[in-house]
Amino acid sequence: MRFLFKTDYDQDIRLFKHGGQVFWYGLLMALLLAAPFLVDEYVMSQLHFICIYSIVGLGLMLLVGFTGQISLGHAAFLAVGAYTEALLQAKGVPVFISLPCAALFSAAAGLIVGLPALRLKGIYLAIATLAFNVIVEEVITRWEGLTGGNSGLHLKPVEIFGVTLDGDAGFFYLCLGLTVLSILALMNLLRSPTGRAFVAIRDSEISASCMGVNLAKYKTLSFAISAALTGIGGALYAHKVSFISPEQFTLLQSIELVTIVILGGVGFLHGAVLGAAFLIVLPQLISLAKDYLPANVGGTGLQAVVFGLVLIGFIIFEPLGLYGRWLKVRTWFELFPFYRKGMFRRQKSYMKSERLR
Amino acid sequence: MSQVLQLLLAGVAQGCVYALVALGFVLIYKATETVNFAQGDLMMLGGFFALTSSVILGWPYWATIVFAVAAMAAVGMLIERLVLRPVLGQPAFTVVMITIGVGYVLRGVVTMIPGWGTDTYTLPTPFSEGVFQIGEVIFAVQQVAVIGMTAALCAVLYLFFRFSKLGVAMQATSQNQLAAAYMGIPVRRVNMMIWGLSAGVAAFAGILLAPATFVHSNMGFIGLKAFPAAVVGGFGSVPGAIVGGLIIGLVEAFAGRYMPEGFKDVAAYVVVLVVLLLRPSGIFGETAQKKV
Amino acid sequence: MSFFKVANLGINFGGVVAVDKVSFEVRRGEVYTIIGPNGAGKTTIFNLIGLIYPATSGQIFLEDKPLTGSVPHRIAQLGIARTFQNIELFEHATVLQNLLIGRHRHRAASLWQELLFTPAVRRAELAAREAVEQVIDFLDLAKYRDSLVAGLPYGVRKVVELGRALAxxxxxxxxDEPSSGLNPEETDDMAFWIEDIRRHLGVTVLMVEHDMNLVSRVSDRVLALNLGTVIAEGTPAEVQAHPAVIEAYLGKAA
Structure with a gap:
């Protein structure tokens, strides 16, 4: 077990707490940078998706895990990002302008959704975001002049300074770079007053406002930042799949995005990345398993069943998600042989009422 | 004028189904503060049970209703016992996600069962085709039956909650779990019963809906329309659910007639956003501030 | 110029008059205590000062500037901090983070600076930590610095909340009832801290409290409330001896 002897406040603030972290994250980064030369095209494609979903997951994690606001409408922000990118690219706007625009437009949409969030709590907020999702989807379907309706829009590969990133490597570095930037930005945010204000709102709104936190400002801000990240994810997603249509941005997509946060571990940035990786890998595992199952079980329903069971299983047996599981494993090794079973157990309340009586 | 009446009738009939699904949401929400996102899928499963008894086993309509409702009540209680009870007391959002998981499983499992699968089926009813006319308004027997059966179910539920011991215990549990537990009400068992009741109501809704949408593994998505109904009525209010369902049904019927194409599908959601902006806890919802 | 003044403050909850025409003035540097039986409206007055409830009538002034009509987070930014009767901490954050949120009103950087964590933000963070460490030292919280609040015993949480307000x-x-739920030893500590807060930090304290030992020990002046109205004001001894106060607590003598 590592003991950190702190002699300076800066040790609390810095991003890497000790040399071990620098080593392991450096190694991970080196492996990822080398990935295009090590793995085949198919794995690369999955890595693209993992990066893209990580960015979206990070956005949702900020909102759900750190600000405590529920959203079942993030597919709408994904759509705003994707369509902005597609339309701007068709107009010949270079990617280093269109990508920020995608983020900006999504953030604007996030502000709009954030406004009702000032008055709505819990389930009412969830329903409002859900309604927003359905309406955006319908608008995209009906506004054929702009979005092509159900026939969708096609995108060309990303082009930076005349270099086309159609190969796996180039686009991967773009996605990876943006993922790392998003993580750094969020880590910075979370170690400064804004991030703490978000956590304050999550844990006790009334107390937060008595500490001088402007609830309206920070809630909408959280929605906007979350939506902006999702918009960037959407723009990359649009390039990755090169064809977008309304049915990619349904409520079910929103729910899948939220499961990233739940499976990864609510309240940990690591969780967003782990959850995204899990969400991408799971369907691959299922299709592998299909060969060994009878025809009626291995049909279209299998994915839904496995997905549902995984979700239920995680919530019942590992509420802290994949990252929580990793923390436990790590603690077990660090403390060996002194790990106790109840170390991470949280106190259970009889029933936590949200009806505020 | 007759057209308006015609639309009223269609809207109320559709609204009744929304109301029944919304009722299922509200029953569970009031008791356990859980929003059951699988309510639509419970309805779907109820539809398939009805299909089994009516088409495969060839039972009469009334027996089909009894069978489907009873079977779903059992499924509902099973779900509560296996999935919901372990997470009692966890944050609401976590529990919502678990019901979403249940929904996924139900939709998937249905496609795996021989004889159900991914196909679309019709559920025969004794009042399938008939119409009659009063004045200029054409009444489809189907619609009238839906309205009548919904009204009957509401009356039964009202009497149940008002006069039966279990109904009163359920009300007490909804008001204050801890106090109910101190009064000797077995809260966990009552919660299980409420899930059973709610699933039974869902099965009933499924049977009423089946003639309009047919029975298939994705028919549960109509449950998403019932959300707005429950919210418009205020999530914790039983009469609110009925009124909310009717409002959404009517708005849809009129939006489909008088608004541009496509508006019908989002009308419910526009209504819910407007209601939430004006009254953040719905029309019948209780507004309370946290005490410090 | 008065430091803090409440004039004719009142609020009704659906026809029930919870606080009725309450007026008092707190002088700079004193400890002023509001006492009264349950339901007298003491905490409601705090919630009115914090603008958590909108006052039906009356005015609140800090250094002659009216607070009514403002918004809750402005109150904190003006330098009024509070604790809660039943503890409202940020449960899933550490003690240190809780206290750092207390520093929120001193935030100066913009969002973009924070996203990039510029040197200015780092300097501000270091300064914030230094200030918070002083509070930790003052309240003897060092050993709990990195513990999650959710796992701490009640007495410690109460102190953390005091620390957050001081930060x-x-x-x-x-x-709001600083001694409720504390054992006699902890109450004793609380009394020391309140005296120190006034003497060494120069902070004016307005307190709601039930424990008359604590009240007489630390307060300069006491206001007694019953059923939303003022029944007595004066030194602790005067108020305790006031017939109306005795009647409110013990009932009318037969």
């Missing part, structure tokens, strides 16, 4: 560097500190 805002308030001019006026509102303490």
């Amino acid at each position: 805002t560097e308030p001019r006026l500190l509102l303490l």
Whole structure:
């Protein structure tokens, strides 16, 4: 077990707490940078998706895990990002302008959704975001002049300074770079007053406002930042799949995005990345398993069943998600042989009422 | 004028189904503060049970209703016992996600069962085709039956909650779990019963809906329309659910007639956003501030 | 110029008059305590000062500037901090983070600076930590610094909440029943701290409290409420001896 002897406040603030972290994250980064030369095209494609979903997951994690606001409408922000990118690219706007625009437009949409969030709590907020999702989807379907309706829009590969990133490597570095930037930005945010204000709102709104936190400002801000990240994810997603249509941005997509946060571990940035990786890998595992199952079980329903069971299983047996599981494993090794079973157990309340009586 | 009446009738009939699904949401929400996102899928499963008894086993309509409702009540209680009870007391959002998981499983499992699968089926009813006319308004027997059966179910539920011991215990549990537990009400068992009741109501809704949408593994998505109904009525209010369902049904019927194409599908959601902006806890919802 | 003044404050909850025409003035640097039986409207007055409830009538002034009509987070930014009767901490954060949120009103950087964590933000963070460490030292919280609040015993949480309020560097500190739920030893510590807060930090304290030992020990002046109205004001001894106060607590003598 590592003991950190702190002699300076800066040790609390810095991003890497000790040399071990620098080593392991450096190694991970080196492996990822080398990935295009090590793995085949198919794995690369999955890595693209993992990066893209990580960015979206990070956005949702900020909102759900750190600000405590529920959203079942993030597919709408994904759509705003994707369509902005597609339309701007068709107009010949270079990617280093269109990508920020995608983020900006999504953030604007996030502000709009954030406004009702000032008055709505819990389930009412969830329903409002859900309604927003359905309406955006319908608008995209009906506004054929702009979005092509159900026939969708096609995108060309990303082009930076005349270099086309159609190969796996180039686009991967773009996605990876943006993922790392998003993580750094969020880590910075979370170690400064804004991030703490978000956590304050999550844990006790009334107390937060008595500490001088402007609830309206920070809630909408959280929605906007979350939506902006999702918009960037959407723009990359649009390039990755090169064809977008309304049915990619349904409520079910929103729910899948939220499961990233739940499976990864609510309240940990690591969780967003782990959850995204899990969400991408799971369907691959299922299709592998299909060969060994009878025809009626291995049909279209299998994915839904496995997905549902995984979700239920995680919530019942590992509420802290994949990252929580990793923390436990790590603690077990660090403390060996002194790990106790109840170390991470949280106190259970009889029933936590949200009806505020 | 007759057209308006015609639309009223269609809207109320559709609204009744929304109301029944919304009722299922509200029953569970009031008791356990859980929003059951699988309510639509419970309805779907109820539809398939009805299909089994009516088409495969060839039972009469009334027996089909009894069978489907009873079977779903059992499924509902099973779900509560296996999935919901372990997470009692966890944050609401976590529990919502678990019901979403249940929904996924139900939709998937249905496609795996021989004889159900991914196909679309019709559920025969004794009042399938008939119409009659009063004045200029054409009444489809189907619609009238839906309205009548919904009204009957509401009356039964009202009497149940008002006069039966279990109904009163359920009300007490909804008001204050801890106090109910101190009064000797077995809260966990009552919660299980409420899930059973709610699933039974869902099965009933499924049977009423089946003639309009047919029975298939994705028919549960109509449950998403019932959300707005429950919210418009205020999530914790039983009469609110009925009124909310009717409002959404009517708005849809009129939006489909008088608004541009496509508006019908989002009308419910526009209504819910407007209601939430004006009254953040719905029309019948209780507004309370946290005490410090 | 008065430091803090409440004039004719009143609020009705659906026809029930919870606080009725309450007026008092707190002088700079004193400890002013509001006492009264349950339901007298003491905490409601705090919630009115914090603008959590909108007052039906009356005015609140800090240094002659009216607070009514403002918004809750402005109150904190003006230098009024409070604690809560039943503890409202940020449960899933550490003690240190809780206290750092107390520093929120001193935030100066913009969002973009924070996203990039510029040197200015780092300097501000270091300064914030230094200030918070002083509070930690003052309240003897060092051993709990990195523990999650959710796992701490009640007495410690109460102190953490006091620390969070102090971390805002308030001019006026509102303490809502600081001794409730504490054992005699902890209550004793609390009394020391309140005296120190007034003497060494120069913070004015407005307090709601039941424990008359604590009240007489630390308060300069006491206001007694019953059923939303003022029944007595004066030194602790005067108020305790006031017939109306005795009647409110013990009932009318037969």
